[in-house]
Amino acid sequence: xxxxxxxxxxxxxxxxxxxxxQSPAFRSENLNELESHLRDSVATLQTSGLSAEExxxxxxxxxGKGSALEPEFGKxxxxxxxxxxxxxxxxxxxxxxxxxxxxxxxxxxxxxxGLHGVGYDFKSHGHTILAALFTLVHLAGxxxxxxxxxxxxxxxxxxxxxxxxxxxxxxxTWVLAFVTLYLLSLSIPLISGGTLTLLITAVGRxxxxxxxxxxxxxxxxxxxxxxxxxxxxxLFLARKRLRVSQA
Amino acid sequence: MLxxxxxxxxxxxxxxxxxxxxxxxxxxxxxxxxELSGGRIEWTEGMLYPVLxxxxxxxxxxxxxxxxxxxxxRKYYRLRKEGRKALQDEQQQWLTVHETLTKLWxxxxxxx
Numbered sequence: 001x002x003x004x005x006x007x008x009x010x011x012x013x014x015x016x017x018x019x020x021x022q023s024p025a026f027r028s029e030n031l032n033e034l035e036s037h038l039r040d041s042v043a044t045l046q047t048s049g050l051s052a053e054e055x056x057x058x059x060x061x062x063x064g065k066g067s068a069l070e071p072e073f074g075k076x077x078x079x080x081x082x083x084x085x086x087x088x089x090x091x092x093x094x095x096x097x098x099x100x101x102x103x104x105x106x107x108x109x110x111x112x113x114g115l116h117g118v119g120y121d122f123k124s125h126g127h128t129i130l131a132a133l134f135t136l137v138h139l140a141g142x143x144x145x146x147x148x149x150x151x152x153x154x155x156x157x158x159x160x161x162x163x164x165x166x167x168x169x170x171x172x173t174w175v176l177a178f179v180t181l182y183l184l185s186l187s188i189p190l191i192s193g194g195t196l197t198l199l200i201t202a203v204g205r206x207x208x209x210x211x212x213x214x215x216x217x218x219x220x221x222x223x224x225x226x227x228x229x230x231x232x233x234x235l236f237l238a239r240k241r242l243r244v245s246q247a
Numbered sequence: 248m249l250x251x252x253x254x255x256x257x258x259x260x261x262x263x264x265x266x267x268x269x270x271x272x273x274x275x276x277x278x279x280x281x282e283l284s285g286g287r288i289e290w291t292e293g294m295l296y297p298v299l300x301x302x303x304x305x306x307x308x309x310x311x312x313x314x315x316x317x318x319x320x321r322k323y324y325r326l327r328k329e330g331r332k333a334l335q336d337e338q339q340q341w342l343t344v345h346e347t348l349t350k351l352w353x354x355x356x357x358x359x
Contacts, residue, residue, distance in 0.1 A: 030296065032312075033273060033322050037292060040274040043317070062292075069293040076297045076304070 007053040013038060016060055022162075024084035025074035038063060089234060095152070096230070100145035101188045104222075107141040108134065109195040112211065113202065122207045127214045134218035142226055146233075249288060258290070258298050259307075260337040266308060266326040267334065272315075273299065273322070299324060307333050 017035055020026055026034075041059035046052065063069070074081060111133070115122075122130070200208050249257070265271060265279055277290045302308045307330035315321040326334075 030300075032320070033296060034292065036272070036319060036321050037274045037296075039319060040272075040321075064291060064293050072293045072297045076300045 131214035131217040263334040270325040
């Protein structure tokens with residue numbers, strides 16, 4: 001009946017399909033059609049005496065690599081490609097928002113409590129120094145969040161993307177993903193409220209007023225500067241992706 | 248072998264013409280055209296499927312996923328009324344080119 005080799009046709013086809021699915025140029029319907037084509041081709045080749053593995057290799061080779069198919073499909077699926085770009089931009093924005101928010105909160109509050117720990121007198125030194133220090137800490141946190149996101153998408157990008165891709169295709173994980181994302185987005189205000197309460201009990205109500213003012217100066221500076229970097233980065237990435245798809 | 252430009256120009260009329268003989272799917276279309284052309288027209292998948300999808304967007308053809316005799320699902324393409332009309336136009340144009348070229352290539356009677 002079957003050959004004794006451990007070649008699994010269905011698995012090979014599945015892998016071939018997942019490879020193509022990496023590109024936004026293909027809609028899932030396109031992939032269904034190409035898969036159906038591949039299976040027809042394999043079946044014909046098998047009747048002419050090739051083994052399943054040989055037939056698969058020949059048929060896959062005939063259809064061509066994703067890089068050859070992609071621009072052709074990309075032409076008809078332009079809208080899908082832009083939706084895909086928007087989708088990834090939104091995901092990127094949310095990931096970055098979460099990472100930078102969390103890092104900013106943790107570093108900012110750790111810095112505050114640390115100052116309090118070493119016995120810094122919040123009342124006597126004035127606002128300028130404290131605001132400058134806050135801004136420095138926040139800038140460091142911002143740089144750290146960019147570095148972390150870069151690492152996540154570029155260094156681990158492939159593995160992370162493939163993992164996310166596989167996850168999103170399983171319907172059961174949708175609920176889990178939803179709950180996790182909800183908890184993640186909830187965690188920022190929770191950390192923020194929690195540490196504020198901690199701060200008030202630690203340094204006393206009156207001192208908190210002295211801290212909050214320079215903190216809000218720093219926050220104004222941060223919110224004026226970070227979007228510039230972020231928008232620049234987004235435009236740069238969009239241009240890069242555009243150039244890739246035109247080639 | 249046809250040039251890239253000629254393949255691009257002739258794909259739509261060829262698909263429309265094959266589909267006048269009844270519905271078909273991508274793999275079969277490629278086989279059919281290869282057979283009819285004696286192996287001289289060799290379509291690639293990367294070329295054909297986007298063209299089919301474009302023709303569907305233009306309402307020239309319509310498609311349907313259906314279970315084939317093999318038990319697997321296949322996407323079948325069928326001609327639409329607009330497609331028939333487009334084919335008539337194409338036919339006119341291709342025949343014009345064909346007639347003109349044949350006249351030019353016929354051995355000319357010498358006048359002297």
